[in-house]
Amino acid sequence: MPELPEVETIVRTLEKSLLNETVNHVELMYEPLLETDSMYPMEILEGKKFVGFHRRGKYLCFEFSDGYYWIIHLRMEGKFHLYGTHHRLTKHTHLLMQTEHHEIHYLDTRKFSRMAVTKDPDSYFMRKKLGFEPWDTHLTSSYLYEAIHKSTRAIKLILLDQSIITGIGNIYADEILFDTQIHPLTKGNKITKKQCELIINSTRNTLENAIAAGGTTIRSYTSALNVTGRFQITLKAYGQEGEPCSRCETPMVRIVVGGRSTVFCPKCQKVKR
């Protein structure tokens, strides 16, 4: 699943090839990928030039000439394949975009991803109710504590809530809780201010390390482009069920929290009631 580090990697990678290229042709083959309230259809981008590459939370945001923005959320399996010449489409290719030097294929096997074209990205993201970016200076232990100290939800779900901190997904949520030694079922109202500080610091470190490594590679998600398993960082919690804890050797345990697979160390991450 592409989370913030993967999205950042994808944006920066595409920027290298597509900056200043003009779109000659766009074709969306699976219409439901375009949000029904998208301000413009995909075709509006024909004739426009890629002038900026941005990321907000887990959203990619491509800026075009004349003030248009193409915003995409990859969800679990959205991915780009970039080619220098015409390439055969697969049954999972849902969008085709051609520029003077590239052919961009957008694929999503599960068709869960979403995109939109707008001239007002600020209001677009406002409607999505996104919280602070991990490195926003407004994200302080006081802010986080205030945001969660009355909540009865599990901290695991709080970390996945994009309206509090944006960019964390199921993989890094487990990594952050392992790193801070907090049990994933701990209620928000049992998290101390000190732990809020630990969570913020760990979030920043964890995501920075992942970006430095180029994003992780889990299951169907490969990397920015049609390159497989090139960058892979070591995950200490996610997907480590049954493996010895890297801190204490105790077998890692898997539970389901709010429908999300969650792995933690029962010895290092104690429940707090």
Next chain:
DNA sequence: CAGGATTCCTGTGGGC
């Protein structure tokens, strides 16, 4: 209002 449940999709993998 908070928070739990449901829904959207389809490849994968385990069981038989």
Next chain:
DNA sequence: TGCCCACAGGAATCCT
């Protein structure tokens, strides 16, 4: 070319 089916997962939406 075996068949069946539970499972996974981000966020919108519905429900309590």
